[in-house]
Amino acid sequence: MSLLIVGTVAFDKIETPLGKTDKILGGAATYIGIAASYFTNNINVVSVIGDDFPKEYSKILSDHKMDTQGLEVIPNGKTFFWEGKYHTDMNSRDTLATELNVLADFEPKVPVDYQDCEYLMLGNLDPTVQRKVLAQLKTRPKLVVLDTMNFWMDIALESLKETISMVDVLTINDEEARQLSGEYSLVRAARKILTMGPKYLIIKKGEHGALLFNKDENCFFAPALPLEEVYDPTGAGDTFAGGFIGYLAKTNDLSFENMKRAIIYGSAFASLTVEKFGTDRIAYLSPVDMNTRMKRFKALVQVDIKLKD
Amino acid sequence: MSLLIVGTVAFDKIETPLGKTDKILGGAATYIGIAASYFTNNINVVSVIGDDFPKEYSKILSDHKMDTQGLEVIPNGKTFFWEGKYHTDMNSRDTLATELNVLADFEPKVPVDYQDCEYLMLGNLDPTVQRKVLAQLKTRPKLVVLDTMNFWMDIALESLKETISMVDVLTINDEEARQLSGEYSLVRAARKILTMGPKYLIIKKGEHGALLFNKDENCFFAPALPLEEVYDPTGAGDTFAGGFIGYLAKTNDLSFENMKRAIIYGSAFASLTVEKFGTDRIAYLSPVDMNTRMKRFKALVQVDIKLKD
Numbered sequence: 108m109s110l111l112i113v114g115t116v117a118f119d120k121i122e123t124p125l126g127k128t129d130k131i132l133g134g135a136a137t138y139i140g141i142a143a144s145y146f147t148n149n150i151n152v153v154s155v156i157g158d159d160f161p162k163e164y165s166k167i168l169s170d171h172k173m174d175t176q177g178l179e180v181i182p183n184g185k186t187f188f189w190e191g192k193y194h195t196d197m198n199s200r201d202t203l204a205t206e207l208n209v210l211a212d213f214e215p216k217v218p219v220d221y222q223d224c225e226y227l228m229l230g231n232l233d234p235t236v237q238r239k240v241l242a243q244l245k246t247r248p249k250l251v252v253l254d255t256m257n258f259w260m261d262i263a264l265e266s267l268k269e270t271i272s273m274v275d276v277l278t279i280n281d282e283e284a285r286q287l288s289g290e291y292s293l294v295r296a297a298r299k300i301l302t303m304g305p306k307y308l309i310i311k312k313g314e315h316g317a318l319l320f321n322k323d324e325n326c327f328f329a330p331a332l333p334l335e336e337v338y339d340p341t342g343a344g345d346t347f348a349g350g351f352i353g354y355l356a357k358t359n360d361l362s363f364e365n366m367k368r369a370i371i372y373g374s375a376f377a378s379l380t381v382e383k384f385g386t387d388r389i390a391y392l393s394p395v396d397m398n399t400r401m402k403r404f405k406a407l408v409q410v411d412i413k414l415k416d
Numbered sequence: 417m418s419l420l421i422v423g424t425v426a427f428d429k430i431e432t433p434l435g436k437t438d439k440i441l442g443g444a445a446t447y448i449g450i451a452a453s454y455f456t457n458n459i460n461v462v463s464v465i466g467d468d469f470p471k472e473y474s475k476i477l478s479d480h481k482m483d484t485q486g487l488e489v490i491p492n493g494k495t496f497f498w499e500g501k502y503h504t505d506m507n508s509r510d511t512l513a514t515e516l517n518v519l520a521d522f523e524p525k526v527p528v529d530y531q532d533c534e535y536l537m538l539g540n541l542d543p544t545v546q547r548k549v550l551a552q553l554k555t556r557p558k559l560v561v562l563d564t565m566n567f568w569m570d571i572a573l574e575s576l577k578e579t580i581s582m583v584d585v586l587t588i589n590d591e592e593a594r595q596l597s598g599e600y601s602l603v604r605a606a607r608k609i610l611t612m613g614p615k616y617l618i619i620k621k622g623e624h625g626a627l628l629f630n631k632d633e634n635c636f637f638a639p640a641l642p643l644e645e646v647y648d649p650t651g652a653g654d655t656f657a658g659g660f661i662g663y664l665a666k667t668n669d670l671s672f673e674n675m676k677r678a679i680i681y682g683s684a685f686a687s688l689t690v691e692k693f694g695t696d697r698i699a700y701l702s703p704v705d706m707n708t709r710m711k712r713f714k715a716l717v718q719v720d721i722k723l724k725d
Contacts, residue, residue, distance in 0.1 A: 312624070315624040316639065318642060328717060333635060333637075334601065335604060364719075398723060404721075406635070406636070408719065412677055414707060414711055415707055
């Protein structure tokens with residue numbers, strides 16, 4: 108099935124307790140697309156970069172089956188840049204620099220060829236920009252997944268709520284779920300958020316896993332894989348989303364059972380991303396790497412419980 | 417199979433954001449025994465109380481199949497008392513009062529009838545006291561489970577390590593695993609702790625679930641059930657341990673597969689405990705309550721993933 112990804116393509120500069128990088132390839136669409144490429148071939152990207160974006164980074168995208176017709180290049184523009192430093196626990200970080208650059212005036216243009224996409228992943232962006240993408244589509248996709256963050260809740264809550272009302276799956280973290288709902292209990296938060304439009308809510312808890320809720324009060328949990336060492340958490344959430352929607356686009360099955368499998372795949376891919384800096388691990392996975400990781404993941408969660416009806 | 421539980425029987429006074437209690441029934445052995453009673457009949461308790469311990473509390477213990485021959489009553493003694501107040505997130509608490517009372521001079525006496533127990537649960541106590549119990553047993557139990565806490569790591573590390581070297585399963589929380597091993601990564605922490613004697617390590621992460629490790633680097637994760645409301649986390653860890661060892665004592669199967677089931681049962685029982693103050697929920701479960709909860713738990717974790725060999 109065709110998958111359209113809208114989100115940032117960026118430069119990141121990252122420091123963690125285990126090392127630091129120069130300016131490297133980053134951005135939500137980058138991680139989402141790379142993860143999805145292990146499941147499906149038909150991937151289109153709408154984003155914006157400056158003409159400072161190196162050819163070798165474009166090649167990483169196209170090597171991962173991403174059509175870049177929708178990757179607008181702004182002449183004399185500078186690509187979005189983020190610099191951050193993670194603390195020891197890797198759950199918190201300081202942003203040292205955010206240079207929006209070409210992202211500041213991003214007007215998404217969805218090429219005609221992309222306007223009938225069947226699966227749509229809206230990476231974290233201004234909710235107004237996310238709606239402009241939806242407005243350009245000829246047909247409603249089978250599934251629209253939206254990622255966002257507390258920043259938009261702080262400065263553009265009504266706009267964000269309008270976008271949320273138009274999507275099928277919302278992915279946010281636990282603190283964001285609490286902020287958006289005003290409820291501390293994640294069960295209550297989920298119930299409230301699922302009255303705002305989405306049919307499914309994924310609450311990401313970083314190293315503590317992810318919860319999937321639907322409107323029928325079904326709840327499924329996928330843990331994060333305990334790792335020997337986390338080198339760089341950057342992109343873990345986007346990799347999760349990319350694995351999730353990539354698996355769904357491949358299988359084209361939107362049952363709750365299949366969504367459960369999709370978040371297990373998303374979690375397994377996220378666990379790979381964090382094992383090296385930037386895209387260094389996730390961009391170079393072999394089929395054996397993936398199968399080995401999925402087996403560890405399956406062992407982590409699989410248990411046979413027999414109960415009376 | 418016969419189960420011996422050694423641990424505190426106490427008074428607790430608890431305040432949480434949702435209410436507070438007077439002096440109520442508490443203590444590690446209390447919660448462990450109540451949870452285990454839903455699985456097995458043959459439960460013996462070694463502990464100490466004062467003669468201020470009310471008959472109705474003793475009745476709660478005996479109603480839950482606990483033989484109290486080993487529950488020493490100190491004339492004119494006062495029962496161990498703990499008072500605490502939980503913060504909004506329920507993961508942290510302030511201890512307002514700890515009155516050791518009869519626990520200060522506790523010399524455990526294991527009645528002859530208990531000395532051939534097949535399953536032994538050593539609740540959190542001075543590691544010297546825990547070893548005194550082991551020394552009184554006629555035969556080595558099939559399984560010894562040890563619970564402890566950071567307090568003993570701070571003031572009696574060498575004694576604690578000696579006790580740890582004598583048991584089969586150690587249960588501690590994530591911060592304690594880091595403190596005991598000097599490793600931040602829980603995978604590395606587990607590997608190191610499993611060289612100290614135990615065959616299995618359970619790392620409890622409160623609302624973030626629990627991890628089971630064995631020496632063969634197998635790792636299994638059981639989540640905590642997301643709840644509508646947590647009234648009182650007191651006793652959740654002990655209830656978990658009681659459900660875990662109770663299920664093992666009932667099934668008498670020490671395979672890793674069965675340990676996985678046991679920690680799922682432990683987690684399900686812990687999720688019940690916290691829904692009311694003290695023992696008010698866990699002490700009054702019907703078979704329907706338990707089966708309903710286990711079904712929710714099964715739905716939370718169960719996923720069907722097919723992989724290539």
